[in-house]
Amino acid sequence: MREAGRIVARVHDALREMIRPGVTTAELDARAEAIIRAHDAIPAFLGYPYTGRNDFPATICASINEELVHGIPSPRRWLEPGDIISIDVGAIYQGWVGDSAWTYPVGQIDEESQRLLAATEGSLWAGIAQARPGHFLVDISRAVENHVTQHGFSVVREYTGHGVGRRMHEEPQVLNFVRPGAGRGPRLRPGLTIALEPMVNAGGWRTRVLSDGWVVVTEDGRRSAHFEHTIAVTEGEPEVLTVL
Numbered sequence: 001m002r003e004a005g006r007i008v009a010r011v012h013d014a015l016r017e018m019i020r021p022g023v024t025t026a027e028l029d030a031r032a033e034a035i036i037r038a039h040d041a042i043p044a045f046l047g048y049p050y051t052g053r054n055d056f057p058a059t060i061c062a063s064i065n066e067e068l069v070h071g072i073p074s075p076r077r078w079l080e081p082g083d084i085i086s087i088d089v090g091a092i093y094q095g096w097v098g099d100s101a102w103t104y105p106v107g108q109i110d111e112e113s114q115r116l117l118a119a120t121e122g123s124l125w126a127g128i129a130q131a132r133p134g135h136f137l138v139d140i141s142r143a144v145e146n147h148v149t150q151h152g153f154s155v156v157r158e159y160t161g162h163g164v165g166r167r168m169h170e171e172p173q174v175l176n177f178v179r180p181g182a183g184r185g186p187r188l189r190p191g192l193t194i195a196l197e198p199m200v201n202a203g204g205w206r207t208r209v210l211s212d213g214w215v216v217v218t219e220d221g222r223r224s225a226h227f228e229h230t231i232a233v234t235e236g237e238p239e240v241l242t243v244l
Ligand code: MG
Pocket: 088, 089, 090, 099, 100, 101, 197, 228
């Protein structure tokens, strides 16, 4: 999983350098796929969920501005100055999965978008800091939610983080908010690997799915950000796997 995570991190490093006005999301996708395959890995999203009916057609999810997640790359969709773009990418290396998302500014972005990106990334790190043996899963969820609400933004409720390992989506589901009455969740143990991925809206938390069956947008049309790392609970500090 460390190696799968490193490959995903290499993709993010390369795409970060490519992001500028005029680049298309299809160009970003092609670069991501080339890097993953050059490392003898497989794009984890391509063809997901492998049912043969409206499977995801690309290596990355590229979601711009009011798009939250699951944006489909296109040669007709290019970045504009002031956009924010969330790129989510997964790789499978020798049967093990890495999964990481990041939201990038395109040139100069407005002040609210800057705060949205900072608060969402901050909530990811606040959640990671709770991923210690003896804590419960809800401690992660609470830390994420508190960080977001303290900054005046909304946590998306319909999409969540997840366990990850041999498959991209495993138990447990990792909520980014505390669901009243849902209990503490499992106690965290060394060896647990999860993808922690707050999705945060500038406005309200509600979302809807477009008619293509994939792209998720905010219901109120305001912007959304998404930051994700795959991490491992260890005996001590949590280990972030989707880094170089
Ligand atoms: Mg992801």
